[in-house]
Amino acid sequence: MADSSAPTRVMMAVNESSLKGYPHPSISCRSAFDWMLSKLVRSNTDGFHLLFLHVQVPDEDGFDDMDSIYASPTDFQSMKQRDKIRGIHLLEYFVNECHRLGIKCEAWTKHGDPKEVICHEVKRVQPDLLVVGSRGLGPFQRVFVGTVSEFCVKHAECPVITIKRKANEAPQDPIDD
Amino acid sequence: MADSSAPTRVMMAVNESSLKGYPHPSISCRSAFDWMLSKLVRSNTDGFHLLFLHVQVPDEDGFDDMDSIYASPTDFQSMKQRDKIRGIHLLEYFVNECHRLGIKCEAWTKHGDPKEVICHEVKRVQPDLLVVGSRGLGPFQRVFVGTVSEFCVKHAECPVITIKRKANEAPQDPIDD
Numbered sequence: 001m002a003d004s005s006a007p008t009r010v011m012m013a014v015n016e017s018s019l020k021g022y023p024h025p026s027i028s029c030r031s032a033f034d035w036m037l038s039k040l041v042r043s044n045t046d047g048f049h050l051l052f053l054h055v056q057v058p059d060e061d062g063f064d065d066m067d068s069i070y071a072s073p074t075d076f077q078s079m080k081q082r083d084k085i086r087g088i089h090l091l092e093y094f095v096n097e098c099h100r101l102g103i104k105c106e107a108w109t110k111h112g113d114p115k116e117v118i119c120h121e122v123k124r125v126q127p128d129l130l131v132v133g134s135r136g137l138g139p140f141q142r143v144f145v146g147t148v149s150e151f152c153v154k155h156a157e158c159p160v161i162t163i164k165r166k167a168n169e170a171p172q173d174p175i176d177d
Numbered sequence: 178m179a180d181s182s183a184p185t186r187v188m189m190a191v192n193e194s195s196l197k198g199y200p201h202p203s204i205s206c207r208s209a210f211d212w213m214l215s216k217l218v219r220s221n222t223d224g225f226h227l228l229f230l231h232v233q234v235p236d237e238d239g240f241d242d243m244d245s246i247y248a249s250p251t252d253f254q255s256m257k258q259r260d261k262i263r264g265i266h267l268l269e270y271f272v273n274e275c276h277r278l279g280i281k282c283e284a285w286t287k288h289g290d291p292k293e294v295i296c297h298e299v300k301r302v303q304p305d306l307l308v309v310g311s312r313g314l315g316p317f318q319r320v321f322v323g324t325v326s327e328f329c330v331k332h333a334e335c336p337v338i339t340i341k342r343k344a345n346e347a348p349q350d351p352i353d354d
Contacts, residue, residue, distance in 0.1 A: 040306075
């Protein structure tokens, strides 16, 4: 049967692995991406248009930059430039996969608090669906970690799908991803 | 492209309208159903298998039965029988729609606390996805109403999609549905 209506626009928030760092996608978002392809898009590659958003969080700890010396405004500039490049490498993973499968997509980065930025981008871009991966932490861990997915389910102005990481994919410390 | 893998099994929790009563589906769940058909299933009707669950809540107020007289065990029996028939009428709406569109489906009723029963049925039936409609109430209203969707997002052992009722479909009192 032909699918003549406009494709379903699915926005997906992707982030880097806290274990492996850039440019590796986190276990949660890679698993959410695979799930979406096999269970929602299926063979209907023309029926979906994927939108990948990566929100870069201003680095509060600066562990990666501990050995860096900031002596001039251009040092900060080059740090920002480096961050940007790493974000682009992360998005490249998803765009390459879509290209391989013949699914149309777009990808972009933003800076700020992920939950706020995601909901703001939903308002601006108006996707049909927002996909967020979740580490599936218990209530105790949730207190300290906070969850982007919970916030988005409540506040995003479109249907939201929460995909928990599978138990067998969870690293030893569930906060790692 | 052929879609040879097993269909995606989508479980949907449906309930009756609190305004119109049985056998009318609530605004939230009818809107979630329509959204799912147009945005996820699309033309790929063979790729999806829909599972409709209606959880009947033991009637605590008994408004409907205020004029009834319970004089024997069979009176209670006939009340239960009547409830069951109303639940079946509700499910009929969804099964008819699926039949019309050529989508395979199953439907059944259970009794109990909706959020507990839904998560229990997810565990038993193991769908690929659970769809729950939400009235999209504000934090103040949420305190009094409690939300099935929030509980399911946290506890159901499968990905969960929360679909809020559209603002223009909301009745004057947002608790009505």
